[in-house]
Amino acid sequence: MMNVGNNSHVEQDDAENVIAIVLSFMENAVNDAGTYVEHSGRTTVSKKDIHMALQAETFEYMQREDMDGSLLYYKEEVNKDLEHRKDLDYEDSEEDTEAETFLNSKVVKDSDMEEYSKSLCKCPVCKRFNKAVLKWDTWVPETDIEKILKKVIDTQL
Numbered sequence: 236m237m238n239v240g241n242n243s244h245v246e247q248d249d250a251e252n253v254i255a256i257v258l259s260f261m262e263n264a265v266n267d268a269g270t271y272v273e274h275s276g277r278t279t280v281s282k283k284d285i286h287m288a289l290q291a292e293t294f295e296y297m298q299r300e301d302m303d304g305s306l307l308y309y310k311e312e313v314n315k316d317l318e319h320r321k322d323l324d325y326e327d328s329e330e331d332t333e334a335e336t337f338l339n340s341k342v343v344k345d346s347d348m349e350e351y352s353k354s355l356c357k358c359p360v361c362k363r364f365n366k367a368v369l370k371w372d373t374w375v376p377e378t379d380i381e382k383i384l385k386k387v388i389d390t391q392l
């Protein structure tokens with residue numbers, strides 16, 4: 236069966252794409268989450284804010300046309316990172332918790348949180364966040380990458 240080899244190559248490529256996409260989301264998400272928090276009158280960014288930001292970024296990503304350049308950049312970063320890892324003693328848990336470690340360095344623990352409040356502000360960032368949250372649960376991802384993204388954001392972040 237000729238397809239077997241091809242399939243595994245495609246899967247690996249998809250996984251790499253998703254890592255690259257999530258990394259590029261993170262950068263924007265952290266900035267936008269900061270804006271959202273400020274506009275809702277709070278002072279600390281919670282995981283929930285980051286979660287909303289990633290949902291909003293997902294919908295942005297699907298509309299974006301200049302994504303390829305940025306995706307390429309992050310893919311290179313991911314590859315560099317993977318190569319770097321090969322030189323180190325490999326630790327099993329490291330890869331799984333990378334996103335979490337990143338989040339923990341940016342946000343406070345839920346137990347330290349002030350009370351959550353939604354932003355009612357009408358600026359583009361806040362409107363985008365609130366819309367994304369409303370849309371998220373009924374959104375049906377179409378491409379493989381969209382499916383993986385939704386799963387990663389729903390289950391791991």
Ligand SMILES: [Zn+2]
Pocket residue numbers: 270271274354356357358359360361362
């Ligand atoms: Zn706002």
